[in-house]
Amino acid sequence: MPLQPDSASDVIGVAAADAALHEQASALAQDLGLPWVETTAAAYSAGLQAVLWLGAEGVSLQAVSRRGHAPGPITVDFGGATMRHRRRGGQNELLGKAVGVGKKSALAVLDATAGLGRDSFVLADLGCSVTLAEREPVVLALLADGLERARRADDSWLNAVLGRMRLHRGEAATVPAVAFAGLDVIYLDPMFPERDKSAAVKKDMALFQALFADHNTTGDAVALFAWALQQDVARVVVKRPVRAVSLAGRQPSHAIVGKAVRYDVYVLRSLGPA
Template sequence: MTDIVVVCNTASRRMPASRLAAALEAELLFDLGLEDIREGPEFALVFDDTGLSLQQTGRKAPGPVRAEFVTGAVNHRRKFGGGKGQAIAKAVGIAARVKPYVLDATAGLGRDAFVLATLGCQVHMHERNPAVHALLSDGLARAAEQADSELAEIIARLSLDYGDSSSLLTERSNGFDVVYLDPMFPERQKSAAVKKEMRAFHSLVGADEDADGLLQAALEVARYRVVVKRPRNAPDLAERAPSYRLEGKSGRFDIYALQKFPDSLN
């Protein structure tokens, strides 16, 4: 784990802050601003009245990273993102009468899972990094508290487990229609397409070195297909060519088809 500290700036969050610090084996500090911890850990997980955020320390550090579903880009995509015409919807196989039950085995901040839930899918998420899991759990809890009726229905279609998918998948029967993988790929740090905040996030999480093995585990669990999200020029996972691809300007979806969807699946 990258050098990190947990900061609690609100009395109501001291218990979850203490649990997270213990899970990370990190120092727990109270009532500090980032300017107070510039000399020390590279990252801070900060609990305050607005929730939990990941913040890089030091001078000229980028802004905080949160799992956010009520406002911002994710919510904008929910309202104006193109519905079932989006590439991710086509990759997963969403149709008028087909709403697959999806396992997002590399959940991250839950953005793709939220899109799929917006389109009617039940989505179960796995996240193995304790810091990222805490951010995602916090985002879901805040969304459930603040949601209107439409958003509340979407959040209710999302569930989350903490743990490594390579292990969790072996414990499950063939219960998922689709397994969705978005393994962390090494970022080009100077890419203008990657915001400073997300570069900090990538630095914390690192690359998923076991992604090849995760593909095989996913193929053994999924009923209908496995979908892998990749940078456009990235190699195939496990050097295994997919059944077909959906390509965009900077990324692609590799679809490993196992069997045809039925006419109705909800």
């Protein structure tokens, strides 16, 4: 039977689109330590803010509201129109330049804050071998589902990109040592960077801020940054809002600046010839 929240700190539940998925939803809820509810109405009554929704299209994160007017669900869809459009965007060139695409063949990158995997996917599409590290269990469930659905797709381009992506479930510091052999770049995108209060927040970031802000602090980002700089890599790249101060106050070797974001590049050694 559906579980109920154990405490007021429970803000996310798991629900399924139909009875055929109840067993899978219950197992996921148990795995994540989250309550299982039968409907979004039940989730609202239980005081939840969001549900991980299992449906025919995979796993999504849906905000809960009394009248059903919550923003559309957040899902990871690497083969969808949004990602296909993004691969043609100018920001990809900036990200590629920041990590050093073209300076060395078969560039190996650790995305230490993978999130929904969008930047990792772009880097893999640019030819990089990417290890994605994600520690937040709910975000990890979305990311793992998106990767699995993409791997099952009958799409040669998508399959080729996914072949260059490997998921690590947990902190970047717990990535097996073998993955660091030949690693060139560590990439960081702090989930909740400081921002101009007048700037609009995308729906996924707004929901993430509401749900996970207490789990991801500036201190976490600074500690991860300090760890990254101690690793045997050629460079560390940090994604920042374009007007934000540098992370931990440490000035980069150089920065690649776009309209909304910039990439602070900390060069530790040469990447070597392509």
